Amino acid sequence: MGDTLAWRSFSYWMRRYRHTWRGTIVISVANPFLFLLAMGAGLGGLVDQNHSAYLHGIPYLDFFAPGLLAAAAMQTAVTESARPVHTAGQPSGSYRAAAATPLRPDDIFAGHLLFIAFRIAISAAAFVLVMALFGIPGSALLLVPAALLTGLAFAVPIAAWAVGVDRPAKLNAFFRFVVMPLYMFSGTFFPTSQLPAWLRPVVELSPLWHGVALCRTIALGTGTPYVHVVYLAVLAALGVLAGRRRYRRHLHA
Amino acid sequence: MADEILVRASGLVKVHPMGGVRAVDGIDFELRKGEAFGFLGPNGAGKSSTMRMIGCVSTPSAGELRIFGLDPATDGARIRARLGVVPQEDTVDTELTVRENLYIYGRYFGLSRARIRERTAGLLEFAQLEDKASEQVGALSGGMRRRLTIARSLINEPEILLLDEPTTGLDPQARHVLWDRLFRLKQEGVTLILTTHYMDEAEQLCDRLVVMDRGRIADEGSPRELIERHSTREVLELRFPPGEQAIRAEKVTDIAERLEVLPDRVLLYVEDGEAALAAVHARGVTPITALVRRATLEDVFLTLTGRTLVD
Structure with missing residues (x-):
């Protein structure tokens, strides 16, 4: 493992990370802390006063936190995969430097995915740590892998797409018109049963809805997670297949 | 062996998948060990496409290409391990330091930490970047980045160095510094392949060159021979x-x-x-x-x- 070609590519991203890790750790802790504080003590207090039947008597914060964990995993995944992959695939990007060495496009792809997975995992770990500080239930041992899977279901297909994107404006459009709506409507802030009946089936196709459901199921110990796991894993696997093709085509044109 | 052939191309063609342009349209050439070989031609003549095929990051559409006697289609990674590549656009990492850039590249080739440290000292001296070793590459001038790119391409002690328009975009002074470095490599016996659209560059550095135009080779010879033949x-x-x-x-x-x-x-x-x-x-x-x-x-x-x- 220590010297496979993909590992060399992973080492490159880790070396870059050495220059920025402090800042990312602060964000990974401060973000969930502020969010959970505002939503739990602020909004949650209001919701809980009404003993909302929709939440089946669960405190709002306990409902909200695992959902936000999934949404945060998506955000980390998108941030780490869209622009960095696109930049690296440009004529002056780091993929080009690596492609001139014994590394193959598959190795370059795998090494970068490994790093993205690492970033999603440590952000999720920081999040779960903050959840514990708030006394929110949920096993870290299961929640971190669940968040990681959610993130990869986004990161892998996005990387496969971004490597060959011609204009960065398309990445911005993706942020605005895909990521933002998913963030708002995938059941993070409120149960999707609140949505109009016609919208619900659409929302329940979104990977984030499955990620939120998976994390919440695990945290609250309700229902079975298998459908969500399979859905997210298939998405990530399809991303790997597409990415291998796209990386080869783009870097070895 | 002075006449050992390192690269042999015959009927080499590259058709770009987008637009179907025949960037390289059936060229033949041989590169011998120890020589400095140039592709001279205007933009769009097919020089870079040829370089990318030799660098094993682009698959020939037709014809035959052998590098070190190996086929790039099946042995790309093995061939790339023995090449040094200076691409047209600098691909050094601007957020890492000069030393880190050399380290990362050495790791790509699977060199040990100790070996990289050993090579780095010599390469920094060669690129005249000793006092910039710990600086972020983003702070370097264009000429310095170019020298770093060349130093980096030498980390694996390549048997052939590929230089795609090595001095395009540099000011005259930086060009002369670079030529001096490349001339030194030539003297040390490194085999060079370079593309250029500067005739003074080709005359200074190339033992032998081909004139390329619209994907084809118009003629081949030493600069002197070509001038005598055509002028x-x-x-x-x-x-x-x-x-x-x-x-x-x-x-x-x-x-x-x-x-x-x-x-x-x-x-x-x-x-x-x-x-x-x-x-x-x-x-x-x-x-x-x-x-x-x-x-x-x-x-x-x-x-x-x-x-x-x-x-």
């Missing part, structure tokens, strides 16, 4: 008022062995430039300016293709 010893350049080049040229056609009318001047290919200029004056033709110079590869290119190198 006279001297060239007389006459400049007339705008729009009058062709009319005035008619009056002096028979003075030259060959004559080229360009939009801004007339070139007379002659053995003795001063004598030709005297003959021009004797006819009562007075150009705005007149210049006698030795023939260069630019003239070779003009003769071969009817066009100038840098449009």
Whole structure:
């Protein structure tokens, strides 16, 4: 493992990370802390006063936190995969430097995915740590892998797409018109049963809805997670297949 | 073995998947060990496409290519392990330091930490970047980045160094520093392949070169041979008022062995430039300016293709 070609590519991203890790750790802790504080003590207090039947008597914060964990995993995944992959695939990007060495496009792809997975995992770990500080239930041992899977279901297909994107404006459009709506409507802030009946089936196709459901199921110990796991894993696997093709085509044109 | 052939191409073709352009349209060449071999041609002649195929990051559409006797289609990674590549655009990481860039690249080739440390000292000296070793690459000048790119490409002690337009975009002083470095490598016996659209660069660095135009090879030889084959010893350049080049040229056609009318001047290919200029004056033709110079590869290119190198 220590010297496979993909590992060399992973080492490159880790070396870059050495220059920025402090800042990312602060964000990974401060973000969930502020969010959970505002939503739990602020909004949650209001919701809980009404003993909302929709939440089946669960405190709002306990409902909200695992959902936000999934949404945060998506955000980390998108941030780490869209622009960095696109930049690296440009004529002056780091993929080009690596492609001139014994590394193959598959190795370059795998090494970068490994790093993205690492970033999603440590952000999720920081999040779960903050959840514990708030006394929110949920096993870290299961929640971190669940968040990681959610993130990869986004990161892998996005990387496969971004490597060959011609204009960065398309990445911005993706942020605005895909990521933002998913963030708002995938059941993070409120149960999707609140949505109009016609919208619900659409929302329940979104990977984030499955990620939120998976994390919440695990945290609250309700229902079975298998459908969500399979859905997210298939998405990530399809991303790997597409990415291998796209990386080869783009870097070895 | 002075005549060992490192790269052999025959009928090499590259058709780009987007747009179906035949960037390289059936070329043959051989690269021998220890020589400095150049591809000279204007932008779009197919030089970079050829370089990318030799660098094993682009698959030939047709024809045969062998590097170190190996087939890039099946042995790409093994071939790349023995090459050094200086791409047209710098691909050094601007957020890492100079030293880190060398380290990462060494790791890509699977070199040990100790080996990289050993190589780094020599390469920093070669690139004249010793006192910049711990600086972020983003803070370096264009010329320094270029030297770092070259130093980086040498980390694996490549058997062939590929340089795609090594000095394009650099100021004259930085170009001369770079040429000096490349000349040193040549003296050390490194095999070089370079592309350029600067004839002075080709004349300074190349033992042998091919002139490329529209994906094909127009001719091949040493700079001297090419000039002797396709040009006279001297060239007389006459400049007339705008729009009058062709009319005035008619009056002096028979003075030259060959004559080229360009939009801004007339070139007379002659053995003795001063004598030709005297003959021009004797006819009562007075150009705005007149210049006698030795023939260069630019003239070779003009003769071969009817066009100038840098449009």
